[in-house]
Amino acid sequence: MSKVKKKVKVIKIDVDKCNGCRACEMICSAFHANPKYSSINPAMSRIRLIREPLKDVYLPVYAGQHTAAECLGRDKYVIDGKEYDECDFCRASCPSRDVFKEPDSGLPLKCDMCEDDPPQEKPLCVQWCINDALTYEEREEEVEEEVKMEDVEIGLESMVDKYGLQKVMDTVARMSKKG
Numbered sequence: 001m002s003k004v005k006k007k008v009k010v011i012k013i014d015v016d017k018c019n020g021c022r023a024c025e026m027i028c029s030a031f032h033a034n035p036k037y038s039s040i041n042p043a044m045s046r047i048r049l050i051r052e053p054l055k056d057v058y059l060p061v062y063a064g065q066h067t068a069a070e071c072l073g074r075d076k077y078v079i080d081g082k083e084y085d086e087c088d089f090c091r092a093s094c095p096s097r098d099v100f101k102e103p104d105s106g107l108p109l110k111c112d113m114c115e116d117d118p119p120q121e122k123p124l125c126v127q128w129c130i131n132d133a134l135t136y137e138e139r140e141e142e143v144e145e146e147v148k149m150e151d152v153e154i155g156l157e158s159m160v161d162k163y164g165l166q167k168v169m170d171t172v173a174r175m176s177k178k179g
């Protein structure tokens, strides 16, 4: 199998530099508003700030994958003597909480690294974070080329799963005689 280059985009988060200003949430929601920049609503942002000044907790978290089912257990982290709430580090849009969901429709939100045309020089949350709590890195990795199944192959595979290979082959043979 041949190798291809894949670009890996990384946003590094330095929680010690975050002061909870929420500029990242504002620009993300404005950039993803429809039309662009027509509104600011942090609830629509793909980055959310866990902000608890009394505990000195300022934690930017990016929206990741949607999950239909919530976890059976919960994680609770203590780092450098600071105790974070359950699920604080989780990136999932899940049924157990309201973050990373469009407020009106409830549809999941996911960070898309501000991919747009023309491309941004850096993700906008990184550009707007004047405290350098967010920094952007790109690297290339060599990966195996993905073999994309043709539509017909995907269809045939599901027919074989459903009816068995022999029945599918018999049907194709019968059809080809007719044709």
Ligand code: SF4
Binding pocket: 017, 018, 019, 020, 021, 022, 023, 024, 025, 049, 058, 060, 128, 129, 130, 131, 132, 133, 134
């Ligand atoms: S813009 Fe930077 S400093 Fe402000 S809340 Fe976001 S990550 Fe923290």
Ligand code: SF4
Binding pocket: 027, 028, 031, 045, 046, 047, 062, 110, 111, 112, 113, 114, 123, 124, 125, 126
């Ligand atoms: S990279 Fe772009 S889409 Fe992702 S959180 Fe930052 S501003 Fe939002």
